Amino acid sequence: VKSLVYLEHYHGELERGGLGVLGKAASLGEAAGVVLGEGAVAVAAGAGAFGARRVYACDAPELATPLPQARVDALATLVEETSPDAVLFGASVLSADVASGLAARLDAGLNWDLTDLAERDGELVGTRPALGDTVIVDVGWKDSLKLGMIRSGALDPVESGGTAEVETFESSFSDFSTLATLVEQTQEESSGPSIEDAEIIVAGGRGLGSPEGFTMLEELAAALGGAVGATRAVVDAGWYPYSTQVGQTGKTVSPRLYIACGISGAIQHKVGMQGSGTIVAINKDPNAPIFDFCDIGVVGDLHQVVPKLTELVRARG
Amino acid sequence: MGADRAVLVSDEAASGSDLLATARALAGALERESADLVLFGQSAGDSDGAVLWAAVADRLRRPVISQVASLTAEADSVTGKRQTEHGYDVIRAPLPAIVAVSDAINEPRYPSLKGIMGAKTKAQETLTLADVGVEASSAGEAGSKTTVLELEPPPSRGDQVKIEDDGSAAQRVLDLVVERKLL
Numbered sequence: 001v002k003s004l005v006y007l008e009h010y011h012g013e014l015e016r017g018g019l020g021v022l023g024k025a026a027s028l029g030e031a032a033g034v035v036l037g038e039g040a041v042a043v044a045a046g047a048g049a050f051g052a053r054r055v056y057a058c059d060a061p062e063l064a065t066p067l068p069q070a071r072v073d074a075l076a077t078l079v080e081e082t083s084p085d086a087v088l089f090g091a092s093v094l095s096a097d098v099a100s101g102l103a104a105r106l107d108a109g110l111n112w113d114l115t116d117l118a119e120r121d122g123e124l125v126g127t128r129p130a131l132g133d134t135v136i137v138d139v140g141w142k143d144s145l146k147l148g149m150i151r152s153g154a155l156d157p158v159e160s161g162g163t164a165e166v167e168t169f170e171s172s173f174s175d176f177s178t179l180a181t182l183v184e185q186t187q188e189e190s191s192g193p194s195i196e197d198a199e200i201i202v203a204g205g206r207g208l209g210s211p212e213g214f215t216m217l218e219e220l221a222a223a224l225g226g227a228v229g230a231t232r233a234v235v236d237a238g239w240y241p242y243s244t245q246v247g248q249t250g251k252t253v254s255p256r257l258y259i260a261c262g263i264s265g266a267i268q269h270k271v272g273m274q275g276s277g278t279i280v281a282i283n284k285d286p287n288a289p290i291f292d293f294c295d296i297g298v299v300g301d302l303h304q305v306v307p308k309l310t311e312l313v314r315a316r317g
Numbered sequence: 318m319g320a321d322r323a324v325l326v327s328d329e330a331a332s333g334s335d336l337l338a339t340a341r342a343l344a345g346a347l348e349r350e351s352a353d354l355v356l357f358g359q360s361a362g363d364s365d366g367a368v369l370w371a372a373v374a375d376r377l378r379r380p381v382i383s384q385v386a387s388l389t390a391e392a393d394s395v396t397g398k399r400q401t402e403h404g405y406d407v408i409r410a411p412l413p414a415i416v417a418v419s420d421a422i423n424e425p426r427y428p429s430l431k432g433i434m435g436a437k438t439k440a441q442e443t444l445t446l447a448d449v450g451v452e453a454s455s456a457g458e459a460g461s462k463t464t465v466l467e468l469e470p471p472p473s474r475g476d477q478v479k480i481e482d483d484g485s486a487a488q489r490v491l492d493l494v495v496e497r498k499l500l
């Protein structure tokens with residue numbers, strides 16, 4: 001399988017999602033990367049260490065802002081020039097729109113939310129948990145050009161130590177592709193450790209009762225050497241920064257241990273943390289959906305259980 | 318909920334449509350309407366794709382803004398604030414445009430009794446694929462480029478431990494976590 005992997009970059013670094021996909025693509029055959037936008041040429045070579053033998057880069061001014069439609073133009077151009085068997089994406093807010101737009105443009109099938117890719121009898125097959133992960137679906141493609149988007153966090157980058165040749169390319173852009181413009185951008189940085197790299201996450205939801213409840217979680221996380229996460233409901237309410245949001249519109253995490261405090265377990269949150277090794281849930285509502293998919297469930301008052309747990313962890317030293 | 322009119326595209330030949338086949342039919346229906354603003358919701362309950370709008374926007378050659386958490390409309394443009402992994406982007410697009418809102422946009426209100434009664438008199442049009450200019454061969458399974466090969470049950474998460482807190486839950490959680498070598 002000859003793949004082209006779309007790599008996103010942020011603040012001069014390639015994002016983990018795309019690099020994870022790249023490692024998988026390299027294990028299935030020849031893998032090339034593609035990097036678009038301002039600074040693309042500078043970051044492109046870095047993909048060599050993660051499995052790419054060649055990386056295509058385009059830094060046309062139309063690609064300067066993180067908007068999808070001009071990226072569809074650039075990728076369509078590159079697909080035409082290089083004829084890959086598969087174009088693969090790591091899921092993100094931006095790449096989902098790029099992948100879908102490209103599917104329409106090239107009339108190519110797109111499978112999304114994949115957790116794995118394999119070659120079976122010479123054909124590419126994707127693994128896709130569906131219907132709230134109640135069923136695992138093997139999906140395929142009918143045509144020679146296959147588009148696939150991998151679930152965020154499903155594939156970890158593999159450092160293979162190779163090098164890549166960087167090739168710049170030019171693209172033309174459709175009239176409608178640059179009509180949407182970026183007016184303003186707010187970046188939210190978290191102060192604590194990044195939740196995507198954390199081995200242990202202590203997360204809080206509405207059940208905390210107030211923003212102050214997060215202090216308690218920060219103490220437990222500090223004692224465990226972990227990071228703090230939050231649900232969308234509490235981020236929307238302004239209780240905790242967006243950069244810590246776990247779920248469909250936030251981060252997808254897969255720590256060894258995930259401690260969910262006062263989180264009901266709505267699907268929007270579940271999709272962001274179901275890949276965790278062991279899930280501990282503390283909630284006073286015994287009917288909360290999270291008790292259906294946690295490993296250790298505590299029905300009780302988190303204001304009692306969490307400080308006590310922090311104390312016990314500290315006492316272990 | 319406030320709609321003045323509804324259009325349903327319903328056709329047996331549309332059964333089994335993937336992203337491409339769905340986008341084709343929807344784009345066909347939208348071309349008939351030529352609305353200034355097309356709004357999408359967060360995602361479909363079955364396929365969880367959250368991608369359809371971008372394919373439709375490409376077919377209609379219109380600008381698209383997705384994952385919009387708040388939206389304002391001006392005379393000839395819309396401005397949406399969207400959530401991304403890194404923060405918020407404010408994006409403006411001239412009309413006609415396509416906007417996909419995230420479920421952070423609002424809490425849908427409950428329909429009023431008056432609204433429910435009023436809905437019965439609102440016009441609903443049912444269209445076939447032919448009405449929206451899509452041939453049966455470009456719709457449904459025939460018009461799809463992806464396939465489902467096999468279905469399997471998901472791997473089990475293993476035994477679940479449930480604890481009712483009687484004051485000792487914290488200790489039991491710690492013991493279990495240590496037992497699993499997570500600390």
